[in-house]
Amino acid sequence: MSLSPKAEGTYTAAQDVGEMQQQKDPFCNWSKIKEKLIAQHLLVFLAIAFIIGLAWPDPGEELSKGKVEICGKMRVMPSINVILIFFISGMRLKTDEVLQAIKEPMPLLTAMILILVITPCVGFIPANGGFNPTEFQIGFAIFCCVPTTLTSGAALVAQGAQKSTVLALMITMITNLLGTLTVPFVLKLVLSGTDSELDPGCLLVKLLLLILVPSSLGKSLTHFYKPAADFSKKYKSGLTMFSNASLVMVVWQTLSRSRDDIVDRSASEIFGCIGFGVALHIIFWIVALPVWFLPCGFSNSHQRRAVWLLASQKTLPVSMAVIAGLGDESGEQGLITLPCIIGHLSQLIIDSFVVSYWIKKDKEEEGQGTQQPIEMVQPLADQLQPVVTQPVQQVRAPVFSQVSSEPPLVVPFPSDDFVPLTVSGDPSAYAE
DSSP, rough: OOOOOHHHHHHHHHHHHHHHHHHHHHHHHHHHHHHHHHHTHHHHHHHHHHHHHHOHHHHHHHHHHEEEEEESEHHHHHHHHHHHHHHHHHHHHOOGGGHHHHHHHHHHHHHHHHIIIGGGGGGGGTSSSSSHHHHHHHHHHHHHOOOOSSSHHHHHHHHHOOOHHHHHHHHHHHHHHHHHHHHHHHHHHHGGGSOOOOOOHHHHHHIIIIIIIHHHHHHEEEHHHHHHHHHHHHHHHHHHHHHHHHHHHHHHHHHHHHHHHHSSOOHHHHHHHHHHHHHHHHHHHHHHGGGGOOOOSSSOOOOOOOOHHHHHHHHHHEEEHHHHHOOOSSSSSHHHHHHHHHHHHHHHHHHHHHHHHHHHHHHHHHHHOOOOOOOOOOOOOEEEEEEEEOOOOOOOSSSSSOOOSSSSSOOOOOSSSOOOOOOOOOOOGGOO
């Protein structure tokens, strides 16, 4: 039943008033701001870490002074933060979906080869690029050799390639676990032409302690202890934020220790680092392009999107774990960290535009697929309204078209107590 023009006007006005009240209500605006801050909390946390680490480095420097001897010296507090990151990552691993992804092995194998073998070879470019300082070379080389992102890549796939969310989780899980074993030896090969001294055996032991052991413990806890699994599901967002806060703690401590070296860098060196971080992501795109042209093994375009997107992203937490494992012998860790942070932020910002395009494209295709030819039907009231050729007073009613000067018309009802229906001469009586 449609509303009359008067009723529709009242409804629209009420809507407008409601929207105006929402705009004036500061709590409504704060809720929207809060949602955006939560969605982009990692960027906000990293910005705060940069500001505090460079403006007031003493707390971060003091906090990360403690060291322990494990295949060389390792800083205690940054190592604890890294362990917490991967313990939470292990709690959130979903191994029950492994069989579903293995049924179509081609996308998974393609992603593993691209992430663990092919894209690390891009690291030869910065390793032999003559960066000044040399820590930038090491930082970009490390970033090229690590696996795909732990959470942000899968989150982007969930938005822009919804049919391949399970595949994205499988790629993330497997490549990060295998990367613990492959990164030390691939990185040793990439840095072989530089002056950096790297013991892949010691680095492997450190990565096993920092990544594989806490991940296994986290997964075992949720697998064998149901309350832990329920806790992980209930507080999924909170655990993600805590994990990212631990990551930012590592960044903050590393930047605080290297504050003087970072500030002493010239503007051209910093902007050159930013520019190469953006260009590096474009290079990863190009390297992963064959995914779109493979003739078989992919059942839909969403699988190609997932593999292409994850193959062009690299993880910041594993990069920080590698840097923590290297120790101070490879140079100022703050300068080594900077390229990894820039590379991570570049890929998040650039790929968010790609995902937005995919979402828009899917909506357009879905709209075209469901659109049906609409037959224009004349409204019932217009069909029943007779054509009046004489200027008479008219009433818009399905039966009576004009006002008669004759006595009122009475319509008999079957029952005795009927109500006479009178045609009035006032058209406003039928306005609603």
